[in-house]
Amino acid sequence: xxxxxxxxxxxxxxxxxxxxxxxxxxxxxxxxxxxxxxxxxxxxxxxxxxxxxxxxxxxxxxxxxxxxxxxxxxxxxxxxxxxxxxxxxxxxxxxxxxxxxxxxxxxxxxxxxxxxxxxxxxxxxxxxxxxxxxxxxxxxxxxxxxxxxxxxxxxxxxxxxxxxxxxxxxxxxxxxxxxxxxxxxxxxxxxxxxxxxxxxxxxxxxxxxxxxxxxxxxxxxxxxxxxxxxxxxxxxxxxxxxxxxxxxxxxxxxxxxxxxxxxxxxxxxxxxxxxxxxxxxxxxxxxxxxxxxxxxxxxxxxxxxxxxxxxxxxxxxxxxxxxxxxxxxxxxxxxxxxxxxxxxxxxxxxxxxxxxxxxxxxxxxxxxxxxxxxxxxxxxxxxxxxxxxxxxxxxxxxxxxxxxxxxxxxxxxxxx
Amino acid sequence: xxxxxxxxxxxxxxxxxxxxxxxxxxxxxxxxxxxxxxxxxxxxxxxxxxxxxxxxxxxxxxxxxxxxxxxxxxxxxxxxxxxxxxxxxxxxxxxxxxxxxxxxxxxxxxxxxxxxxxxxxxxxxxxxxxxxxxxxxxxxxxxxxxxxxxxxxxxxxxxxxxxxxxxxxxxxxxxxxxxxxxxxxxxxxxxxxxxxxxxxxxxxxxxxxxxxxxxxxxxxxxxxxxxxxxxxxxxxxxxxxxxxxxxxxxxxxxxxxxxxxxxxxxxxxxxxxxxxxxxxxxxxxxxxxxxx
Numbered sequence: 001x002x003x004x005x006x007x008x009x010x011x012x013x014x015x016x017x018x019x020x021x022x023x024x025x026x027x028x029x030x031x032x033x034x035x036x037x038x039x040x041x042x043x044x045x046x047x048x049x050x051x052x053x054x055x056x057x058x059x060x061x062x063x064x065x066x067x068x069x070x071x072x073x074x075x076x077x078x079x080x081x082x083x084x085x086x087x088x089x090x091x092x093x094x095x096x097x098x099x100x101x102x103x104x105x106x107x108x109x110x111x112x113x114x115x116x117x118x119x120x121x122x123x124x125x126x127x128x129x130x131x132x133x134x135x136x137x138x139x140x141x142x143x144x145x146x147x148x149x150x151x152x153x154x155x156x157x158x159x160x161x162x163x164x165x166x167x168x169x170x171x172x173x174x175x176x177x178x179x180x181x182x183x184x185x186x187x188x189x190x191x192x193x194x195x196x197x198x199x200x201x202x203x204x205x206x207x208x209x210x211x212x213x214x215x216x217x218x219x220x221x222x223x224x225x226x227x228x229x230x231x232x233x234x235x236x237x238x239x240x241x242x243x244x245x246x247x248x249x250x251x252x253x254x255x256x257x258x259x260x261x262x263x264x265x266x267x268x269x270x271x272x273x274x275x276x277x278x279x280x281x282x283x284x285x286x287x288x289x290x291x292x293x294x295x296x297x298x299x300x301x302x303x304x305x306x307x308x309x310x311x312x313x314x315x316x317x318x319x320x321x322x323x324x325x326x327x328x329x330x331x332x333x334x335x336x337x338x339x340x341x342x343x344x345x346x347x348x349x350x351x352x353x354x355x356x357x358x359x360x361x362x363x364x365x366x367x368x369x370x371x372x373x374x375x376x377x378x379x380x381x382x383x384x385x386x387x388x389x390x391x392x393x394x395x396x397x398x399x400x401x402x403x404x405x406x407x408x409x410x411x412x413x414x415x416x
Numbered sequence: 417x418x419x420x421x422x423x424x425x426x427x428x429x430x431x432x433x434x435x436x437x438x439x440x441x442x443x444x445x446x447x448x449x450x451x452x453x454x455x456x457x458x459x460x461x462x463x464x465x466x467x468x469x470x471x472x473x474x475x476x477x478x479x480x481x482x483x484x485x486x487x488x489x490x491x492x493x494x495x496x497x498x499x500x501x502x503x504x505x506x507x508x509x510x511x512x513x514x515x516x517x518x519x520x521x522x523x524x525x526x527x528x529x530x531x532x533x534x535x536x537x538x539x540x541x542x543x544x545x546x547x548x549x550x551x552x553x554x555x556x557x558x559x560x561x562x563x564x565x566x567x568x569x570x571x572x573x574x575x576x577x578x579x580x581x582x583x584x585x586x587x588x589x590x591x592x593x594x595x596x597x598x599x600x601x602x603x604x605x606x607x608x609x610x611x612x613x614x615x616x617x618x619x620x621x622x623x624x625x626x627x628x629x630x631x632x633x634x635x636x637x638x639x640x641x642x643x644x645x646x647x648x649x650x651x652x653x654x655x656x657x658x659x660x661x662x663x664x665x666x667x668x669x670x671x672x673x674x675x676x677x678x679x680x681x682x683x684x685x686x687x688x689x690x691x692x693x694x695x696x697x698x699x700x701x702x703x704x705x706x707x708x
Contacts, residue, residue: 073610103612114607118625118699128611159703179611 002084003183003215004049004072004106009081011042011067021080030238041067043239045081051182054209054216058226059236065219068236069185072217073106074098085183103132107176111188113168115160115175121147122156124171128179139178146178147171150204166197173205177212186218190225202228223262227251227271235259247271268388269353274346277387278368278377284309287316290334291327294319305364308339313374315367318343345369348376352387359384443569450569457521457575465517473504476513480686488693499682508679514656515646516683518574522581523639530586530638531631534593535619544594551587559584559648567652577649577658585641592634596627625700632695636688643684657683 012020012033020038024030033040042064049055059065070076072083074090083090085105090098107128115124122143123130129139140156147153150170160168169189176184186205190198202225209216220226226233227247234244235255243255251271254260283306285294298306298321308316317339327338344362346355348370359366365380422428443450468476477500485493503512537544562583566576600623608618624631650658657676664673695701 070606075606075609099612099614101612102610108607108610110603110607112601112603114601114603116604116622116625118703127607131608131611131613131617159706161704161706175611185610 001051002048003051003086004055004217005084006045006047006068006072007082007084009042009045009068009071009083010040010079011064011071011076012079013039013041017079030240040064040239042071042078045236045241047234047241047244049183049215049217051215052209052213053231054205054218054229056218056220056226056230056233057236057241058220058223058230058233060221062238063236064239065221065236066187069187069217069219072185073102073108103128103179103181105181106183106185107179107181109169109172109176109184109186109189111192113160113165113172113192115168115171117160119159120156121152121158121160121163121171124160125174125178127175132179142180143174143178146174149177149208150174164197165193166201169193169201170204173208177208177214182213183215183217186216188219188221191220191222198225205229223266224270227266235262248273248276252276267353269356270351272352272387273348274350274352274355274366274368274379275348275376277352277383278348278379279383281307281365281367281375281378283307284375285319285335286311287335287339291324291332291338294335295321295324295328298324307343307367307375307378308335309375315345315369315373315375317341318364343367346379347371352384355379355384439565439568453579454570454575457525457578458573460521461517461574461578464521465514468513468517469510473500473509477501477504484686484690487690487697492689492693496686499686503679503682506675506679508657508660508675511655511657511660511676512679512683514654515643515658515680518578518581518646518649518654518656519639519642519683519687522578522645523585523635523642525578526582526586526638526642527589527635529582530589530634531593534590534631534634535597535624537590537594538597538623547590551590554583555587559645560651563648563652572653574649574654576652577645577654580652581642581645581649584645585638588637588641589634592637593627593631596630596634597623599630600626625698628698629695629701632691632698636691636695639687639691640684643680643687646680 010021015037020033057065071078126139126143150173152170190201234241283301283303285306287310304321323338343364344358345367359381365378368377370376481493481496484496562580566579570576608622646658647661650662660676
């Protein structure tokens with residue numbers, strides 16, 4: 001089940017567009033086709049957007065992302081290829097039906113807000129409902145609810161000119177939410193806002209999406225925004241999608257040197273999680289094993305401390321070498337008396353940025369736990385530093401990839 | 417048309433004759449239509465003049481001033497009183513009301529024709545391309561040329577002047593409307609489409625309201641051009657201030673010409689300020705001027 005499905009989408013402007021599509025399908029480069037007088041904006045774009053995910057299309061200006069998003073709701077007709085919205089082929093239906101799909105299934109938020117200046121905030125938020133033919137009283141009620149949701153309750157009677165940029169975009173968001181459609185297209189929705197407001201809006205979108213479970217297709221040229229918002233990211237360049245994957249996949253395994261250079265200046269510490277850099281614990285000892293077993297393991301690995309895990313792998317604590325030796329000398333049969341709690345644990349989904357302070361204070365590697373409190377790995381301080389330095393490592397790797405990188409490599413997100 | 421063969425070294429094309437022949441055919445064939453047009457225009461003009469000239473001039477001045485106050489300001493109302501009182505004191509009141517009737521009817525009809533044409537041109541590039549040379553022609557052809565055929569079609573009186581005025585004053589109405597609609601933020605139009613609005617609804621709810629201030633500027637131009645035609649209209653028999661100017665010219669009486677000219681200026685300023693004030697009161701113009 002997909003919310004939006006793009007199948008081999010091409011959009012070519014200019015002359016001899018069909019011819020251009022044929023050439024591109026036969027493997028012609030974009031430059032070759034441009035020489036014939038056609039301008040390919042989107043080349044062979046295929047992807048599935050799953051219900052309830054934020055799917056980000058990221059690319060620089062001129063990469064074709066705005067053209068791509070406008071084909072997803074039929075504002076632009078593709079030169080070739082098909083688009084399915086909730087399974088409906090939107091270019092196989094007539095104008096009236098397409099309008100119905102837009103009214104009921106797929107809303108849109110615009111870069112420059114696209115509000116009606118002569119209508120109040122409430123009327124703007126209710127605009128989509130007006131088009132749907134919802135009676136005035138009901139649509140204003142629903143618009144008020146949507147405005148409340150985006151934090152603009154009480155501003156109903158103002159006009160757009162009286163609002164700041166961030167507030168205007170909240171109205172744009174409320175308009176799309178009030179429409180009641182499950183899919184929202186967001187075209188550079190936060191790009192016109194100040195950085196601080198942008199952050200705020202991103203947080204709000206993540207929050208709204210978590211609460212309402214909307215499917216969002218988000219266009220941006222800002223990689224950090226893409227990384228923050230996207231469950232999956234499609235990277236576009238010169239009209240082609242060069243990689244689709246989660247933020248981590250794009251960062252750790254860039255499909256070609258273009259993507260690698262692009263991600264080079266991303267703040268990795270806010271994208272990579274503990275789970276993505278952790279290493280297997282060098283030494284775990286079983287809580288039921290006793291001091292002798294523990295001592296043997298520590299000697300083997302030349303470790304001065306070890307994590308103690310229960311049979312279900314939940315973390316119980318740590319033991320120190322001197323305590324273990326003392327326990328063996330006393331002839332203790334269990335570790336019960338000597339398991340300490342002077343370690344620091346982090347959740348597997350914690351961002352690297354959140355690991356620095358605990359890591360600096362903790363003498364032992366950070367223990368990485370899953371939701372159930374089970375030990376899934378450790379992050380030694382050196383690993384954390386190495387992950388930071390991996391920007392430098394990533395580039396030579398990417399150059400190798402670039403040799404077979406002409407073919408758009410697709411990293412499908414797979415099941416999470 | 418001449419029977420002689422065309423000599424490329426001494427070219428003679430009777431373009432004027434052909435147009436004249438075509439026009440004769442047109443007037444004969446469409447006489448009933450022309451009669452209807454004449455009746456309607458004459459009726460509108462007479463009706464409006466009746467209304468404007470029936471009350472005593474002081475009452476009318478008060479009404480004009482009140483309108484000025486409502487749509488603009490009390491200062492403008494003071495100007496209105498002073499200006500129109502000057503017109504009356506120069507004994508140009510009736511002529512001014514005749515001219516006002518002519519201008520209002522002509523400008524209203526020119527607007528009624530030009531705004532839909534402008535919308536059509538904005539929606540269709542083909543229409544826009546076809547209209548452009550026609551509009552250029554209408555605007556650059558010396559206005560007096562329109563008087564001749566209209567005079568033949570309708571005879572001496574106010575109607576040929578009015579038709580010429582409409583033809584001459586229409587182009588800016590079309591151009592401003594086309595420009596206004598094309599200038600509407602494409603993203604807002606896209607928003608209408610993206611939420612499933614129909615093209616007519618987008619026109620009514622988005623394009624026209626957002627284009628209104630610019631369209632009003634075009635209508636203002638239409639009115640000003642109409643006013644500039646009153647003297648020419650007088651040459652084919654329209655009464656009013658234009659006639660005073662023409663007779664002043666013919667009898668070389670500076671006083672008559674100056675007084676009539678001043679009255680035209682008063683009318684022009686009044687109409688211009690009223691229309692631009694109305695443009696400022698358009699919902700979009702008002703809403704975008706708001707501050708928190």
